[in-house]
Amino acid sequence: MKSRAAALLLTLAGLAWAAPAAAQAQAGYSLRVFGLFNEEQFLAKDTFKAIFGQATQMLWGGGISVVQDEQYYLDLSVSRFRKTGQRAFFGNGQAFPLGIPLTATLTPFEMTGGYRFHTRPKRPTRLSARLPPPSRLVPYFGAGVGLYRYQETSAFAQAGDDVTKQHIGFIVEGGLEVRLAKWIGIAAGANYTHVPGILGTGGVSQDAGEGDLGGISGRFRLLIGK
Amino acid sequence: MRRIVALFFVIAVGIGAALTLEAQSGAAPYEIVAGLGLPAVDRGVLTGVYHQPTHAASMARSAAAGIRAEQTRLGRAGTPYTRGKLIVKFRSGSDASNAIATSAPGATVMPRSTYANFDVLSIDPNADAEAIADALNARPDVEYAQASYVAHALFVPNDALYKAYQWNLPLINMEGAWDIQRDAGSTITVAVVDTGVAYTSATLRGVNIATFIGDNGSRYPAIPNATIPLAAAPQLVGGTAISRIVAPHDFVNDNNTPYDLDGHGTHVSGTIGQLTNDGIGTAGVAFNVKLMPLKADCEQWDILFGTPLSRCGEDRIALAIRYAADNGAKVINMSLGRTGPAACAQNPSGVGCARVVEDAMRYAVSKGVFIAVAAGNEFEDGNPTSAYAEIASRIPGVVSVAAVDITKAHARYSTAGPYVELAAPGGGGGSAESGFVWQQTYSLDFSQTFDLPVARYPAPRFDVLEYVGYAGTSMASPHVAGVAAMLMQQGITDPAVVEAALERFAIDLGDKGRDNFFGFGMVDARATLYGLGLTR
Numbered sequence: 001m002k003s004r005a006a007a008l009l010l011t012l013a014g015l016a017w018a019a020p021a022a023a024q025a026q027a028g029y030s031l032r033v034f035g036l037f038n039e040e041q042f043l044a045k046d047t048f049k050a051i052f053g054q055a056t057q058m059l060w061g062g063g064i065s066v067v068q069d070e071q072y073y074l075d076l077s078v079s080r081f082r083k084t085g086q087r088a089f090f091g092n093g094q095a096f097p098l099g100i101p102l103t104a105t106l107t108p109f110e111m112t113g114g115y116r117f118h119t120r121p122k123r124p125t126r127l128s129a130r131l132p133p134p135s136r137l138v139p140y141f142g143a144g145v146g147l148y149r150y151q152e153t154s155a156f157a158q159a160g161d162d163v164t165k166q167h168i169g170f171i172v173e174g175g176l177e178v179r180l181a182k183w184i185g186i187a188a189g190a191n192y193t194h195v196p197g198i199l200g201t202g203g204v205s206q207d208a209g210e211g212d213l214g215g216i217s218g219r220f221r222l223l224i225g226k
Numbered sequence: 227m228r229r230i231v232a233l234f235f236v237i238a239v240g241i242g243a244a245l246t247l248e249a250q251s252g253a254a255p256y257e258i259v260a261g262l263g264l265p266a267v268d269r270g271v272l273t274g275v276y277h278q279p280t281h282a283a284s285m286a287r288s289a290a291a292g293i294r295a296e297q298t299r300l301g302r303a304g305t306p307y308t309r310g311k312l313i314v315k316f317r318s319g320s321d322a323s324n325a326i327a328t329s330a331p332g333a334t335v336m337p338r339s340t341y342a343n344f345d346v347l348s349i350d351p352n353a354d355a356e357a358i359a360d361a362l363n364a365r366p367d368v369e370y371a372q373a374s375y376v377a378h379a380l381f382v383p384n385d386a387l388y389k390a391y392q393w394n395l396p397l398i399n400m401e402g403a404w405d406i407q408r409d410a411g412s413t414i415t416v417a418v419v420d421t422g423v424a425y426t427s428a429t430l431r432g433v434n435i436a437t438f439i440g441d442n443g444s445r446y447p448a449i450p451n452a453t454i455p456l457a458a459a460p461q462l463v464g465g466t467a468i469s470r471i472v473a474p475h476d477f478v479n480d481n482n483t484p485y486d487l488d489g490h491g492t493h494v495s496g497t498i499g500q501l502t503n504d505g506i507g508t509a510g511v512a513f514n515v516k517l518m519p520l521k522a523d524c525e526q527w528d529i530l531f532g533t534p535l536s537r538c539g540e541d542r543i544a545l546a547i548r549y550a551a552d553n554g555a556k557v558i559n560m561s562l563g564r565t566g567p568a569a570c571a572q573n574p575s576g577v578g579c580a581r582v583v584e585d586a587m588r589y590a591v592s593k594g595v596f597i598a599v600a601a602g603n604e605f606e607d608g609n610p611t612s613a614y615a616e617i618a619s620r621i622p623g624v625v626s627v628a629a630v631d632i633t634k635a636h637a638r639y640s641t642a643g644p645y646v647e648l649a650a651p652g653g654g655g656g657s658a659e660s661g662f663v664w665q666q667t668y669s670l671d672f673s674q675t676f677d678l679p680v681a682r683y684p685a686p687r688f689d690v691l692e693y694v695g696y697a698g699t700s701m702a703s704p705h706v707a708g709v710a711a712m713l714m715q716q717g718i719t720d721p722a723v724v725e726a727a728l729e730r731f732a733i734d735l736g737d738k739g740r741d742n743f744f745g746f747g748m749v750d751a752r753a754t755l756y757g758l759g760l761t762r
Contacts, residue, residue: 044760087756087758091720152760153300161762203760
């Protein structure tokens with residue numbers, strides 16, 4: 001499973017990286033690093049509310065972004081959510097915490113690629129005119145895949161109680177990048193992730209009928225690089 | 227014999243002295259001298275066959291659970307290990323620093339204990355200790371290397387009879403439950419609506435025991451002016467544990483001294499809360515709960531001692547339930563019942579229905595009290611509907627409890643029906659010790675003297691106790707009451723939710739899903755207290 005996921009990620013990375021030869025000839029590549037903060041509203045609302053008291057949680061992390069010709073981008077990121085809540089159960093349609101600490105850790109390794117709606121300044125007709133500055137606002141839209149690693153440990157766990165799972169998930173994203181300075185920018189966007197195969201087969205998530213560990217998130221990135 | 231002579235001597239002196247004491251009689255047809263009596267005589271196990279169990283050590287939790295979760299990491303096999311350390315044994319004569327530099331860079335050797343033949347390496351807390359162990363194990367100069375896996379001791383009570391006799395508690399995963407909640411219900415009061423409880427010493431004076439015809443057809447003579455000693459069960463209230471008794475009341479004799487003249491209520495109370503892990507006798511489910519002894523059931527001696535039948539009956543039970551709810555009980559155990567019509571759900575006020583008990587139960591639940599009710603022992607007698615159990619099935623927060631034997635099979639006597647909601651160990655009966663639930667209560671030889679031949683028939687004594695095996699849904703119900711008390715200790719206060727949890731986490735037995743023999747299944751104490759994570 002692990003090797004399959006890694007192979008898939010590598011293949012997709014290779015495909016995304018491989019620009020047409022013609023494009024390569026005139027391509028300008030830029031490499032940026034970024035830190036990210038994700039405020040995610042998990043789709044498994046009742047599950048997260050039962051354990052942590054709320055369905056919106058923070059992930060933080062970082063990654064690298066490669067931009068070709070200022071239009072195509074490929075982002076690789078790793079982020080993490082780690083929080084201690086309480087084991088619980090549903091009774092009469094309501095969640096009841098039991099006071100037993102449970103620590104969940106979600107580590108998404110994500111690769112997304114897409115298009116940046118970067119408007120190139122038109123060359124002025126008069127030779128004496130100054131070249132207009134490029135737009136500081138760059139909308140983007142993309143999609144990708146991720147490997148989502150999930151760990152769950154509880155106090156008083158006996159053999160087989162704690163959980164480690166991972167599964168491939170899918171991402172759709174869009175947002176707006178704002179260049180603050182030549183080497184610094186910020187990006188704010190929205191992500192939708194679909195992560196099957198981890199929730200829904202046991203625990204509170206099964207009782208709640210929730211099988212998707214994905215969610216809708218507001219993603220904020222601080223970009224360093226051109 | 228000398229002890230018995232001494233006992234009677236002390237009683238005689240005590241009676242004289244008691245002339246100056248204020249005697250409490252209430253409505254009882256005899257005089258009660260509360261607190262007068264010798265400590266109980268403990269006869270050990272009734273069978274006389276004593277199996278010394280393996281003494282099991284118990285371990286206290288070493289750290290707060292949350293901290294433990296933070297400081298451990300999950301290994302590949304799902305076993306957590308301590309972050310930041312690695313156990314390794316280097317082969318003698320080998321250069322540890324070379325192995326560390328190559329296979330565990332950054333690790334340092336911690337000071338070795340004088341009695342260790344291995345070393346402990348300090349490693350990066352975020353490092354994968356198992357991966358480093360793999361690298362070290364591949365070296366010829368390392369004998370073995372491993373992560374420091376977290377050992378997790380289960381609480382196993384050291385009570386002398388626990389391992390040999392108490393199959394019933396491991397059967398419902400009590401050890402795992404105690405591991406989660408070592409307090410075992412210390413803030414919860416469980417009311418035992420029963421025959422009373424042997425919770426204190428007393429002497430009954432001037433008891434005129436009526437003549438009667440025994441089961442053997444013989445007429446037993448009246449015994450006038452008898453003096454009856456009672457003693458507290460040491461394994462319920464021994465030492466300072468008398469403080470666990472809360473608001474006792476006798477609804478039969480209308481006083482605050484609900485002495486048990488049968489032994490049933492004492493046995494039931496033992497299953498709920500027998501003193502545990504003291505090296506003596508048996509263990510109880512929620513062994514730190516407070517107990518509220520409520521006498522609402524008249525048995526043979528109550529009648530033979532002169533209690534009029536008018537003071538016995540369903541109104542007493544209803545009163546006891548209401549009293550418990552008004553006096554702080556959070557759980558009520560009702561190991562009593564009667565048969566009734568099957569149609570009370572359609573017409574609760576119909577002939578034979580127990581409307582007064584139903585109203586009392588609803589009142590108690592409305593005050594936040596969970597109730598466990600025995601499902602009945604009449605399966606082999608035509609399997610009639612059990613009236614109180616049937617009511618239980620209609621009230622969220624009241625649970626009817628059937629019995630299973632040691633193999634988790636339906637106990638042959640346990641009444642079955644659509645109103646059965648849960649099952650718990652009640653014992654299969656029979657002639658083997660494993661057919662029973664064992665607890666300390668009155669010695670049958672001294673308390674059930676109406677079973678002796680007429681020529682050997684004496685007045686009963688309730689100050690000789692032993693560990694007696696009982697079977698019945700009466701024994702099953704207190705298991706559920708105890709687990710409910712522990713769940714309430716964890717903050718689940720709504721009786722309906724307590725019921726939902728007990729049923730959700732029950733071990734499904736018999737037909738898949740709910741069935742008439744086991745209800746939703748056999749109560750699983752550990753699963754109930756442990757609850758659910760996100761994924762498991």
